Amino acid sequence: MTRATVKRLAQVIDCHWNLNRLTNNTFTSVSKTNSRSSYTGKLNMSLNEAKRIAAHRAVDEWVKTNTTVGIGSGSTVVFAVERLAERVRKEGLKIICVPTSFQARQLIVENDLTLGDLDRNPKLAVAIDGADEVDRNMVLIKGGGGCLLQEKIVASCAEKMVVIADYTKNSEYLGEQYRKGIPIEVVPMAYVPIKERIAARFGGELKLRMAVAKAGPCVTDNGNFILDWHFKESCDCDWAKVNGELLQIPGVVETGLFVNMATKAYFGMADGSVKTQEK
Numbered sequence: 001m002t003r004a005t006v007k008r009l010a011q012v013i014d015c016h017w018n019l020n021r022l023t024n025n026t027f028t029s030v031s032k033t034n035s036r037s038s039y040t041g042k043l044n045m046s047l048n049e050a051k052r053i054a055a056h057r058a059v060d061e062w063v064k065t066n067t068t069v070g071i072g073s074g075s076t077v078v079f080a081v082e083r084l085a086e087r088v089r090k091e092g093l094k095i096i097c098v099p100t101s102f103q104a105r106q107l108i109v110e111n112d113l114t115l116g117d118l119d120r121n122p123k124l125a126v127a128i129d130g131a132d133e134v135d136r137n138m139v140l141i142k143g144g145g146g147c148l149l150q151e152k153i154v155a156s157c158a159e160k161m162v163v164i165a166d167y168t169k170n171s172e173y174l175g176e177q178y179r180k181g182i183p184i185e186v187v188p189m190a191y192v193p194i195k196e197r198i199a200a201r202f203g204g205e206l207k208l209r210m211a212v213a214k215a216g217p218c219v220t221d222n223g224n225f226i227l228d229w230h231f232k233e234s235c236d237c238d239w240a241k242v243n244g245e246l247l248q249i250p251g252v253v254e255t256g257l258f259v260n261m262a263t264k265a266y267f268g269m270a271d272g273s274v275k276t277q278e279k
């Protein structure tokens with residue numbers, strides 16, 4: 001795939017996701033520095049540029065030759081793969097890439113990178129992935145694109161997990177900017193009791209994620225459903241405890257809460273700089 005095609009693909013994905021976010025009114029409050037006015041006009045270009053600079057910087061700082069790299073999912077990861085492919089071509093970088101989703105696998109293959117798997121590569125040097133939101137304690141919401149389970153598995157096999165994102169993901173607390181809830185991957189037969197149990201225990205509302213171009217629910221790469229948990233209000237919860245409790249519920253496969261997993265986050269900012277955050 002040419003650089004132009006990768007760029008176009010990223011723009012299309014970004015456009016789709018961000019239009020959804022805006023039409024669903026999910027960014028009802030955007031922090032002062034990220035005011036919505038900065039989205040107008042070149043909305044997708046500026047977000048895409050922010051994603052690209054974060055992704056390129058993270059790849060350059062974290063990916064060394066003769067290592068195995070976890071490839072996350074989503075629109076920002078497209079730029080990380082773009083940079084990896086460029087370094088393979090220009091520097092002769094030798095890496096094995098382990099995907100976290102069908103999309104990631106396609107990106108690896110289409111960019112002629114070496115495809116690996118956890119059977120042959122159970123230990124990774126680094127996993128590079130996007131996030132829907134990163135709070136000040138480096139707790140992440142992931143799974144906006146439904147890929148949280150394999151992402152968490154791959155990240156758990158990596159020595160370091162590095163997050164790449166644009167400036168709209170950089171929050172003080174979870175729920176500050178991301179309004180689509182915390183994704184929870186569940187076994188289909190159990191989605192109703194799980195919904196009821198989580199609402200009774202923690203409050204809020206859980207919505208079965210529906211497919212976009214198909215009637216019925218969104219089915220993950222693992223054949224499961226996603227419940228998006230709109231927790232009560234933006235809060236400073238003990239997310240490790242909440243996550244632990246959620247995982248105790250039979251039928252909950254995994255949550256999109258990534259606690260104590262990410263080492264460093266790179267945010268591409270609106271002014272063209274890259275902001276970093278570490279635990």
Ligand SMILES: O=C[C@H](O)[C@H](O)[C@H](O)COP(=O)(O)O
Nearest residue numbers: 074075076130143145146147
């Ligand atoms: O399921 C999707 C993944 O967790 C993504 O990494 C996350 O949604 C962020 O995606 P994007 O880079 O498109 O904002």
